[in-house]
Amino acid sequence: MRILNAASRRGLDLHYVNAEAAEHDHQATLVLEVNQKQVGQLFREWYAIADVIHVASGAAQTVPWSSPHPPSGVTMEEARATARA
Amino acid sequence: MLKGADIVLQCLRAEGVDLVFGYPGGAIMPLYDALDGSGVRHILTRHEQGAVFAAEGYARVTGKVGVAMATSGPGATNLVTGIADAKMDSVPLVCITGQARSALIGTDAFQETDVFGVTLSLTKWSRLVRTLDEIPAVIAEGFYWARSGRPGPVVIDIPTDMLKAKKEFSGPVKFTPHARPADAKAEGGFTDTIVALLRQSSKPVALIGAGAKISGAIPELRRLLDLLNVPTFATVHGLGAVPQQAPYYLGMVGMHGTRAANMALHETDLLLVFGARLDDRVTGDPTRFAPHAKIVHFEIDPSQLDRVRPCNLPVIGNLADTIPAFDAELRRHSLPDFPEWRAVACGPERAELDPRGLAQPTIRFLDELFGRLPEDSVILADVGQHQMWSAQRYHSDSPRGFITSGGLGAMGFALPAAVGVQLAKPNTCVLCVSGDGGFQMNIQELATVHRLGLPIKMVIIDNKYLGMVRQWQQLFYERNYAETDLSDNPDFVNIAQAYKIHSFRMKEDVMREFPVSQETGDQIDRFLHSPDPELLVFDCAPEANVFPMVPAGAALSEMLLEEEPTQ
Numbered sequence: 001m002r003i004l005n006a007a008s009r010r011g012l013d014l015h016y017v018n019a020e021a022a023e024h025d026h027q028a029t030l031v032l033e034v035n036q037k038q039v040g041q042l043f044r045e046w047y048a049i050a051d052v053i054h055v056a057s058g059a060a061q062t063v064p065w066s067s068p069h070p071p072s073g074v075t076m077e078e079a080r081a082t083a084r085a
Numbered sequence: 086m087l088k089g090a091d092i093v094l095q096c097l098r099a100e101g102v103d104l105v106f107g108y109p110g111g112a113i114m115p116l117y118d119a120l121d122g123s124g125v126r127h128i129l130t131r132h133e134q135g136a137v138f139a140a141e142g143y144a145r146v147t148g149k150v151g152v153a154m155a156t157s158g159p160g161a162t163n164l165v166t167g168i169a170d171a172k173m174d175s176v177p178l179v180c181i182t183g184q185a186r187s188a189l190i191g192t193d194a195f196q197e198t199d200v201f202g203v204t205l206s207l208t209k210w211s212r213l214v215r216t217l218d219e220i221p222a223v224i225a226e227g228f229y230w231a232r233s234g235r236p237g238p239v240v241i242d243i244p245t246d247m248l249k250a251k252k253e254f255s256g257p258v259k260f261t262p263h264a265r266p267a268d269a270k271a272e273g274g275f276t277d278t279i280v281a282l283l284r285q286s287s288k289p290v291a292l293i294g295a296g297a298k299i300s301g302a303i304p305e306l307r308r309l310l311d312l313l314n315v316p317t318f319a320t321v322h323g324l325g326a327v328p329q330q331a332p333y334y335l336g337m338v339g340m341h342g343t344r345a346a347n348m349a350l351h352e353t354d355l356l357l358v359f360g361a362r363l364d365d366r367v368t369g370d371p372t373r374f375a376p377h378a379k380i381v382h383f384e385i386d387p388s389q390l391d392r393v394r395p396c397n398l399p400v401i402g403n404l405a406d407t408i409p410a411f412d413a414e415l416r417r418h419s420l421p422d423f424p425e426w427r428a429v430a431c432g433p434e435r436a437e438l439d440p441r442g443l444a445q446p447t448i449r450f451l452d453e454l455f456g457r458l459p460e461d462s463v464i465l466a467d468v469g470q471h472q473m474w475s476a477q478r479y480h481s482d483s484p485r486g487f488i489t490s491g492g493l494g495a496m497g498f499a500l501p502a503a504v505g506v507q508l509a510k511p512n513t514c515v516l517c518v519s520g521d522g523g524f525q526m527n528i529q530e531l532a533t534v535h536r537l538g539l540p541i542k543m544v545i546i547d548n549k550y551l552g553m554v555r556q557w558q559q560l561f562y563e564r565n566y567a568e569t570d571l572s573d574n575p576d577f578v579n580i581a582q583a584y585k586i587h588s589f590r591m592k593e594d595v596m597r598e599f600p601v602s603q604e605t606g607d608q609i610d611r612f613l614h615s616p617d618p619e620l621l622v623f624d625c626a627p628e629a630n631v632f633p634m635v636p637a638g639a640a641l642s643e644m645l646l647e648e649e650p651t652q
Binding site for chain 1: 209230233263391
């Protein structure tokens, strides 16, 4: 449930929910309308949720995540340029 | 066979809990019924918000988990501000709430609220107990998350029928979390990178936040800072982590930080952050925050990284691990020295405070108070102007000696939190500084102070305004003092006396003498050393302001050092 908080605090729209049986549970698919930066922000907040075991993304444009430092969704160069603009 | 309520209390004991704060009511009644003989002492506050702030005070000063209890519905919703406060300031807290009985959940039963839902975004972890069998596991997991990693608040909501029902109980359990693939510690070799950055740098600085204190690695941090010998400053929650007399220490940074700290942070080319999340009160305008700096961020919570600016080097992990590792590695290197930069950043021309500040009677009063406190006293500041004055004048080296609601900024925090602190530290002088607005938000806790005979020293800085809001109205809203006038305040001295607490008033004029008169000094000493609770109401000039000040949206270098002349 806490996963949705990361979306709600940013006022993200959730247009689509689909739940289907998956063995003994149900697998729910949520489609959030997000930009690249928000993908990074959601990654970080989901990763920080105490009992979330794994966070992954199928988004091809997402910065690869191979360290304990989740991607921010913007490149260092982009962020520096923004900060110094 | 044991009742669920007895199981809850046995599990609390197994977690080391011997003190809880709360307020009884219908759904939580079975738990109260089981308290006697449980080994858990309950402190009755006069409002649930008082209970949760008291539990926070206990947790903040001890580092242990604070526990608050309340009934369902309004009892639980009254905890919400404290839960949010604990989330913002990383305070280990477990709140146990009664809930309508299981069969009635979802029926809008009497005093039923969706406490799990209401607190979902404010908690680190929470659970609505669904079966009697899961109580031990839920409590064990709740305490684990409250105290592990970056500490935070947990809510455990228990339907009243679970508290009444009986079952066989084989004892408390331990919780073992699932391993997470990305939970690796800081990548090795970060010291080499930092040394390289130090060698490239000509103006390095260190910023100390709450994480350094929460980690408990203060001795290690101090050794490291002595080795680095770079200009250093602290957030409001980092106060006390760095020895005040350290020649490289510049005081508090941020919106009401010292000029020296803010200037150094603005000019630096290498910022070493130890356990601070770099919120807007520290950074000012994020697009102009430390504009020339590369950032190395020691942090336990990866979600806090890169929020304002991407850091060049994240060092993820508990500072209790990463600081000693960094210190040990660093000693193998030949480090650059920065005497010219220190001479500028720590030099006398960047004086700690604007000259007018020292002439202000309220600041003089706080200096007198703080200067006469016994060693290892604990100061609690509520929220507002007095909070920032107190933070500016705090000069103790005690890492847990200054407690305030920093992230949430919850007025009414200090008095009930002082109850928790005094119970945790019965032989320590506890000084609670509030404003006249905030004090009235939990004034009912004077009854708790009196009932327990807690020798808390309470101060109200009474300017008959909501002072900080009024200051902003003065500076940024053309003196339109909309709804901040409290000139019809009650007589706080009489109110305290109605609660059977000794109280007196002090006029600010007595602080215009320097040094203060013997009589005034004696009066303050008697106040601080009394074995009983005391309330001192200090009359503050209505339009006294807190300076320096970085206006919202300005860069740290654009601080106001005093008021603009009025037209």
